[in-house]
Amino acid sequence: MVTRKLTKRGSKRREQVLEVALRLFADQGYHGTTVGDVCDTLGVGKGVFYWYFESKEALFSELLRECLLQLRRTQQAAIEQVGHPIARIEEGIRASIGFFRDTPAIVALIRTAARYEEFSALVTHGQEIVVADIATHVKEGMAEGSIRHGDPDLMSHGILGTVFHFVETYFGTNAETTEFRPQLAEEAVAFCLHGVLAYRP
Amino acid sequence: MVTRKLTKRGSKRREQVLEVALRLFADQGYHGTTVGDVCDTLGVGKGVFYWYFESKEALFSELLRECLLQLRRTQQAAIEQVGHPIARIEEGIRASIGFFRDTPAIVALIRTAARYEEFSALVTHGQEIVVADIATHVKEGMAEGSIRHGDPDLMSHGILGTVFHFVETYFGTNAETTEFRPQLAEEAVAFCLHGVLAYRP
Amino acid sequence: MVTRKLTKRGSKRREQVLEVALRLFADQGYHGTTVGDVCDTLGVGKGVFYWYFESKEALFSELLRECLLQLRRTQQAAIEQVGHPIARIEEGIRASIGFFRDTPAIVALIRTAARYEEFSALVTHGQEIVVADIATHVKEGMAEGSIRHGDPDLMSHGILGTVFHFVETYFGTNAETTEFRPQLAEEAVAFCLHGVLAYRP
Amino acid sequence: MVTRKLTKRGSKRREQVLEVALRLFADQGYHGTTVGDVCDTLGVGKGVFYWYFESKEALFSELLRECLLQLRRTQQAAIEQVGHPIARIEEGIRASIGFFRDTPAIVALIRTAARYEEFSALVTHGQEIVVADIATHVKEGMAEGSIRHGDPDLMSHGILGTVFHFVETYFGTNAETTEFRPQLAEEAVAFCLHGVLAYRP
DNA sequence: AATGAATGAGTATTCATTCAT
């Protein structure tokens, strides 16, 4: 890895590269974005890129890690003060949807990453962390009787899948409908908690 | 479009190309698979490819359409005899999961397709058809009181997202766990119908 | 060379190929016309082409020879009964212009041929024959005093160049003006005989 | 269009590419010259070509424009001080023949260009400018009685055709005779002014 | 730190020609 001591100006440059790259990767995909695109957009020579990053792959990797970390932090900040496991799940869902709504480029980035052998492991790993986290709350809920019995991992995956699909469909870069859907988070919560049935027999 | 009179031998060749291409696209992605790979795998010259297909893109497109059509047919066959809307939803879920379990390459293909501007519209379109179909049953269920009130489209997207996420996680080409999960379909059904709560307050 | 005994049907086929090829070469040039184009236009398989012709090059060659021969015959028929050398030159010009006006595809063919190393020799050779022929009349005219002294070859080339340039400009495939110019031949004659001056000092 | 800031070294390279390309296009034609040929001749990688030019077509186009411009400038420089219309025509002919004699590659380039749909328009356009220019002098000559009455455009085309045919025949890359013909220009002038007749009846 | 220049392996696609039937 390139580890350089960066001057203040250098750090700024590096940030600019990351910022531009996120936008371009989100818009055009990984293969669709060339190192040249990134440099041209910034109006700098190619040398700049390779001064700050080892390779295109390394840049993408770092970007992805960074984004997944932000997501994670947002989720944790949202639930740390919440006592009841079901409420924690609810708040986690709301926080995640809010996060993705505010940064649609990250939705596209994650989606892109999932496609490439080189990066899908990172995404999967990120998912596993989230799933494990949700599963904790699920198990707690089961223990106290508020959540039905079942495989906690599968349930957690259900929640994650629902949320991410909503997000992709309604916020993704190529989402057709960009209309404001304030009730989206509430529907996601309701779906994950109650499913679709009106009653429980 | 290349429309040729194909002899029996020709049709067979064409099928071989489609078959090999599906496998390679699923394993290596769209950009990761070259026309040369396809031809080499079949042990034929490059001309063969272009004898049967207009371009790499056209081949992928055809493959994708074909797969989405098969999925659709499988779903419809599964529910056409079923009377109750909730049962139709259940059977649709089971059929979909079964279909993807049997053809993991198709999971990867759809996922790949969703990534590329050129093909994502096809995937989205396929999803819309499925969502519209599920929404029909959801509305019917709402009318008779068996399904809770809410936005039928969002609910349908919830179902679709859950199912496809399960499928990707447990059957996808780069799924880490390929262990047999017979109860997967049942969990998916349960999650979509009941969510995670043990009771309805 | 492929020399086959052709049945009546076979000869007809061969003619069809030549006819279609002339049209396509004239429209699309040599490289722009593929053997496949020719076969597709005729609605036959590629084998047909190679049954009648050795190669694409051989076909073009034959076509060109044939066209140059026709031109030559037309010119000779026009002057054989004419007595005076200047009148022979005049009639040759009129006949040539008429010939090319009636078969613009041949103009394009000759022009195309002139471009390719492989065929330009044929064109040059054809030109030389025509030039030699004109030069005969020029010399005769010089001898009797009706034509000014000068290099007969250069003069003949002047005539040929003028005529062919007119033809290319006004009848060529990509001639912009396809308007009818009945006085074209007369202008060509006048230009070649008198140049542009109003008087001879 | 590729518009780059070029260093001195870069500009030099660009010139080298143009120079080599002119030679190769003249010798081998457009399709006969590959981008690889150009790069190999220069002893550089393929990327160099695409660093300086958008495409093979763009390069050829630029080369052609450039050559036609040079021709035009040469002609204008030759006549700008000349008063009488006939003398202007004479000097224009001499200058053109001199220009092409000194740069036979340009003869071949123009000829090649005329063959391709993509470039023939440029050539035709160049011709039109020249024809319009000559026509000005012709009209002037008609007005003062030194030039016979007739269609000025046709006459101008006659001059252009004669000159270019001479040039092609005696200077073109595949001209068989490269012998020195100092009287060529004078014959061209004479032919255009007087035609072939010894007297005017 | 930064730039413009250069590299060269890799990619989709074309097409004259041959072959098996």
Place this chain on the structure above:
DNA sequence: GATGAATGAATACTCATTCAT
């Protein structure tokens, strides 16, 4: 005579990466 299938060398162009200055 004729067809559809197959070949494979050739071509324009791309792009991650490196280099000289």
